[in-house]
Amino acid sequence: MLKKIVFFYGPKYNFKRHLPKSRALTTISELAIYSDRKMREHTFKIQSRRSSDGAAAEKQEERLSVPCLVAYSEQYASISESALHSFLSFIDQFEVESLYLQNPPAHLAEQFRNMHSRVRVIKYEYKTLDMEGLKRINREYPQVIIGQEEVKRRLLTALYPLAANKLAKPLVLLFYGPTGVGKSETARYIGDVVGQRLFRRQFSMFHSNEFAPYLFGGRHTGDSLAKDLMERESSVILFDEFDKPNPLFHSAFYQLFDEGIYEDRNYRAEVKNAVIICTTNYASANEARERLGAPLFARFDAVIGFRPLDDGALGDILKRSCREAVCKLSDWERKIVSEEDLYRSLIPLLYGGDGVRGVKRLVREKISETLLGDALRR
Ligand SMILES: Nc1ncnc2c1ncn2[C@@H]1O[C@H](COP(=O)(O)OP(=O)(O)O)[C@@H](O)[C@H]1O
Ligand SMILES: [Mg+2]
Structure with missing residues (x-):
């Protein structure tokens, strides 16, 4: 019984x-x-x-x-x-x-x-962004994401109502800008500040024919967004590459963005006190409005543009990558590879390359090359 x-x-x-x-x-x-x-x-x-x-x-x-x-x-x-x-x-x-x-x-x-x-x-009571978190973002953001000062200002303003607990719906943000300038990384960082593992779905990973059952719920044995949202650990939600799916699917998000409810045939997820971040590669807010359509575009609480990184920002990111990579080396390896030499040898390669995405690889390759050279000379 x-x-x-x-x-x-x-x-x-x-x-x-x-x-x-x-x-x-x-x-x-x-x-x-x-x-x-x-x-x-x-x-x-x-x-x-x-x-x-x-x-x-x-x-x-x-x-x-x-x-x-x-x-x-x-x-x-x-x-x-x-x-x-x-x-x-x-x-x-x-x-x-x-x-x-x-x-x-x-x-x-x-x-x-x-x-x-x-x-x-x-x-489950989700942890949400509070004023302490907002202050932390204000302090740390310029070191975490380099060269996006304007983003910091817009982001803090957009996040304020959530941190001040003034929202009855999720806060929905649209990030746009070229690739590799810190959009996804910003979402990941906000996830870190709030705590728990960020909920991330990369929309470019779905083919159209599997996206429909994922969004609308098919058989109870299949994956579904509503089910995944119910299982999420974090109140920070990242829909990465939101510009990739067919506009046919846009209406699926209306209720989620408006009320924080996402429902399919089998499941019903409640998403309150959350921040939903959608990243796109649009070049401007106007392009985003045109491509996403007015009804969806109007549902974003803030639309935040990321700039292409200038040479100064790229140089700073390279400097940081060199420091981080050298820190991980052993004592004797550090005698062969110096942070300063590494930085100076890579800076000319940086501007011709594929931006910041290639930086970590460049640093890794240069370190291996230097260590190998030393080993072969012995
Ligand atoms: N402005 C930036 N400052 C520091 N690191 C950055 C910046 N932009 C990108 N990166 C680094 O480059 C990689 C790709 O960045 P990401 O945020 O995923 O790019 P996207 O804008 O395409 O979403 C990440 O490892 C991230 O740490
Ligand atoms: Mg990205």
Whole structure:
């Protein structure tokens, strides 16, 4: 008899903290395997009984005792569509005492409607950007992202209502500018300031035919954005290369940007007190408006442009990369490779190259070349 039912909405690491420590846990995947095996044995028994002229009387089998049944988000895919749709009868084959479900799909949760009073719902409280975080960005940003002073000013202004807790919806930002100038890195940095792992989806990675089920939710076994959002750890969300998908998909984001709700056939994610950052390679705000279309463009709380990096900024980034790379070397390697020589030999290569993206590789190659030269001379 079910004594305790818990629905947990949020990331796995925190769900695990709510699970009872003192009891043996059984997962729904384990039960699904067990149940399949039983079913096969049962069929086999019936067949063999028929062939042996129905001699043995059917013995009432005892139900397996399951003190604590747990379902992690990703495990709903391991049980069949029918077990999911009649979940109560599925678990009724067993003697389940307590049940812990992480992010149950809507039609599963619905089956517990009549037991409403007995279901305990826990929602994960996301850490969000606060004033301390805003001050930290103000202090650190020029060292983290070099040569984007204007971005810092616009970003702090845009983030203020979120940090001051004045928003009832997510804060939605559009970054535009050439590649390799610090757009994704800025999102990653805001993620670091807030804490927890940033939620990032790179939209260029999806092909059109797999993007539709991902956005709108297909079979319960497939990946979906709503499900992934429910499992996210962070209140900082990065939709990288947001300019890549077909404009057909834009309307999927209206409700998320307006109200912080993202819903598909199976799942419903709540995204409040969050910052959603969409990066694009548009050259100007005007181009972004034209290509994204007015209805979507109007939904951004701020549209922030990143400049191409000038020679001074590139030089500073190179200097920093040299310092970081040399720090990682051993004592004797540092006698062969000096930060100063490294920087001076690379600076002429920098401006002709592929900007900042190539910098780390240039530094790595130059270090290997120098160390190899030394080793061959010995
Ligand atoms: N302005 C910058 N200051 C410091 N590092 C930068 C800057 N721009 C880019 N980088 C570095 O270059 C790499 C690519 O930057 P990224 O932010 O991903 O570029 P994009 O603007 O295309 O999103 C990262 O490793 C990042 O650390
Ligand atoms: Mg990027």
